[in-house]
Amino acid sequence: MKKGVTAALLAVGLLASTAAPGQTVSEPGDTRIVAAREALRKGDQRMLEQLAATTGPHVLDVYVRYWRLVNVLARPEPAPDAELDAFLHAEAGTVLAERLRADWLRRLAKDGDWARFVTLYPALRNPDYEMRCTAWTARLMTGDRSALEEVAQQWRTLDDAPAACDTPLRAAFESGSVSEDAVWQRARRQVDTRKPDDARITWRWLPAEAAPAAAQVEHALKSPGAWLDRLPANFSVTRGGRELVLAALTRVAREDSRGAYDRLLRLQDRLGSEERGHMMAVIAMHAALDQFPEALGLYRATAGVELTPLQRAWRVRAALRALDWKGVRDAIEALPDGEREAPEWTYWLGRAHAATGNRTEAETLFARIAGEPHFYGILAGEELGQPFSPPPSNGLLPAARLAEAESDPGLQRALALYRLDMRTEAIREWIWALRDRDEPFRLAAAHIALRNELYDRAINTAELANPRANFELRFLTPYRDLIEPQVRSQGLDLAWIYGLMRQESRFVVPARSSAGAQGLMQVMPATGKWVAGQIGLRNYSQSMLADPDTNVLLGTSYMRLILEGLDNHPVLASAGYNAGPGRARRWRDEKPLEGAIYAETIPFDETRDYVRKVMTNAVIYGAMLDRRPQSLKDRLGVVSPRPARE
Template sequence: MYRLAPATVLILAGLTALAAPLAANWSQRLEQQRDAFRQAWPEALDGDASSIRQHQLLLSDYPLYPDLQAAWLRSQLGRIDDAEIADFVSRHRGSSAIRDLRYRWAKSLASRGQWRSYLDIYDVDYSSSGDETLTCLSLNARLKLGPDEQFARDALAFWMNGESRAGECDPAFAWLEQQDVIGDDDRRRRIQLALDKRKFELAAWLARPMPEADREYVQMWRRMRHRPADVLVNWRQISDSEQHRDLIIYGVKRLARSDVEAAARVWAEVVNAYDFDTRQNRSVLRSLALTSARNHQPHAPEMIFGLERHMVDDTLLEWGARASLKHGDWASVLQAIGAMSEKNRGEAKWQYWRARALEANGRSDEAAGVYARLAQERGFYEFLAADRIAAPYQYNYIPADPDEQLLTRLENNHGLVRARELFFVDLHGKGRSEWDRSVADLTRAEKAQSAILANRWGWHSRAISTAARAGIFDDLAITYPMAFRELFEQHSESLGLPATWAFGIARSESLFMPDVTSSAGALGVMQVTPETGRLTARQARMRYRGRYTLLNPEDNIALGTFYLDRMLARFDDHQVLATAAYNAGPHRVDRWLPEDEAVAADIWVETVPYTETRGYLRRVLTADAIFHWRLTGNTRRLAAIMPPVPIAD
């Protein structure tokens, strides 16, 4: 280690005594600070402090200056005295500026074998965090410093989990093995935990040193997962025990995924041959009924209403209603909705389908009354109801009332100021985290004004999410902003697409966040995956530079709209199908097309197998209608873009 040079000490100083030069005005100075920060930030991450020193006077009172210092310190971990980092962390305790630095410093201490220092940080900042890696490192630290009597109990308790632990736990767990702390009964307990979580590979690994009977038990579970019918056909060879009863229940439910009727037959055979209790029997019968309904099988309503009444909940009834919709069984639709809880059947969705069922059963006047009540509100089912009776759409636009005094106070809130600056210097992810932490403890009124503030800054994702937290849904300028308007209009119009549709896609995909990455690897405003981006760029004859292209809003919107146009062409200009394909992929949509006759689009949307895609379709189609009204002042009815869904070719 070496002590810091005077120049480095200056970088870490608070600089409260230094006089910052005055810019022509506050706004100009703030822009200068942002420019200086943007220049210094990547250099600080790389360990280059030259820009920090160059702009030190300008940045000394900038809200993100501690972040810049922390970024540089992260680059120096293991190279400078830990006491200097400890001092910096202490001076900024409570600030999110040190969050990443403190975490990486803790891991650096562990990697360098500074176990006592590591435990000092862990015990204060991370012992209750639930961070698996840091907990593993804390066990290693205790092991290296000399395990006490409590260590074995703590390590064994952490080992006893149904999922694999982080690799950092290996030294502590190896010690448990060497000291014979882990016995066969412990292994059996963990194997069962792993099986309960369906972690079959972990269970097999744990069973390797166990007797043959234990290994065979695990293998039976693995076979049941992959070939339940083959295992269950020989169910008489499986002895009656608590574990085997759980195994058979798992197998029956697994078989039901592909063949509900076969699973029901097996259950009828085994239910009285084993000592299943009432709870287990009810669980299987409910699962069979639910799987039947999820698979849209025509006998699903019979299975559902064949259950004891207390076993039938709203989830079962909703899926039963969808199965009945799929088969045009309107009487069963009414039966399912009528059996729902008062709260559930009062939702717009089920009121709409109740009206559709009444209409189909010749009770048009009664249906019209339901449609008329729904049509007074804004939303997917409300717009569909208006279409059924040719009523005007009610957008119910009510601008939020700004409280300028409260807005001024919020503009000076330290956390919101930091969040704003992180947003304006393009550190969007850090900015969102800072914003969400800062608004979490605000009152509802303060959240409402914060949404207005974010909207004024053009920070649409935080404006939309914060408005929802505050219960603000009617200020459509906040909740349906036309972000990147010029880009959407340019690229949509060049392809002959409605820009409002592309707006709806982007709002549903990312809330217009240009930097966001999904768990599936999709990036940017329109959430384009690298594979789709590469292929689409080739078709569009665009230059493609991987993540750089996808995280650039103009390129992302160009690729997203081009791909959307390809989906529209693939599905013969059917906007509903193209929207579903954008979310779930065209090949899945191909599988969801009707086989015998065309289906009404509202029924098709409601019976899409994927819950995520059903919600996505509702959001995008509703947003399309709202954005069209916002852009033109006119109504484009959902009925105009929701023709019947044709049969598969």
């Protein structure tokens, strides 16, 4: 053995103690894999070279070579094409070959080697948003003008595209493949998002004489109300001036739809009819998001205006909130076919027909989705007198399919990565191993995940195998001896708590959100500290959130406190757990509102989806735990009006 390799292996032994918390370094060769991952993290080129110079029988040996090549691509010297090609050939079809190809393509783009990029790109099986845009740039740089037509065809889907898309997008406009009006419309849509500054980039593509005045853009986007109140009399002379006014009105509408409407009334005589219609649609949608009763009337004033998909959806929800069933029916029937056929609109159109006396049409619509194990399918089934009950198990999995999955190299690598607490790499391997596989293989993989207590993988894989079956794997009840006593002591519903935990963490103990929420119940540090004070938990520290017992104690205690403060209503409490109790209270109406309508009209997309899934989970868990059919409609109940003082 070479002297340098010997030194590297000695170093690996010394590094064994640097394994991350939770890592189990127990198999022969584990320490070398852990050391290589740490060397990559630190950018330790010398260590990676030494570790890659040896090979072993370890199932993750290929990762050492991959990490070395990733490090090589990050260096300023020329990329080793022959080595990269050899790895891609030897590991063809694996997730590491896919990732290395993507890494190499990014390097080629950085170097401006577009000819090589165009040659290498077609073999990339799953390009992300940024890579697809870079590929358009590469084709343009090598003279392939057909890319411009592809960009033009996908123009409406690229409003939030990454910076890599700027070159092909701008080229599509400058070549005439996209009209100037399409650029204005793109900027309008971008202004009505959390990243309005994206519109600045779009406006810069326009000729200098057409674009909004740069000196005014900053004020219009940052202080829109004050800017609008000081408008010069001649703002409407140019389209750029009028579009900047629309942008400022849109920014006001996001915070104060009534204030935006008042300003529109003052300015509308200096706007064109299309501009007025566009602005009225924006204000109507934000009034609906604000749950204002006048939203439906504002929508009626948009007759003839082309609405965006989001604006159309909130027109339906505004009618629902007003309990205007004819308005619900009309709004859904006006949707394009692809939108109208979504489960939510199928269900609500059925309800609208039932409420307006057309029971036959209603039952036809309910029958289309009844039996589907999602929020609207379960509700539709109940409208037909079919409370939810999970179908029976599919039976035993053939031993041969289980053996096939057990011997699959990708799943073996994933399990080894999980054992070493390299969860990100493990999840990538697992997902890649399931690509293009049939239902029995995926079901076998779900069983393997369960055997290894990888509950999130078991749930997700069983759902991928068949979202209408495999309930015993998709709705697991792990840690029940820990969870049930806490739930019972708090007087909570076990099915509801399991439904919430399934949505929060998929039962991954070390789960941690980007916002800092931790553990089985995804408790935020500040929330944990507050709840600890409320229940008298002494010597609390944030590190205790990582302990499953403490996490469940704090999480269930918080759920009890939220529930008590929100009329003991699980729909309100579910919304409160995700978005905060204050918001859940504000989202009530001045009149009683059925829980399904309350959930449908939650203005936050994430919370609306969260509440629907938690309540659906609760019904399924209830049916499985109690072994009897369950009613989602009963669980959703009726949300009481908010007090007049609120």
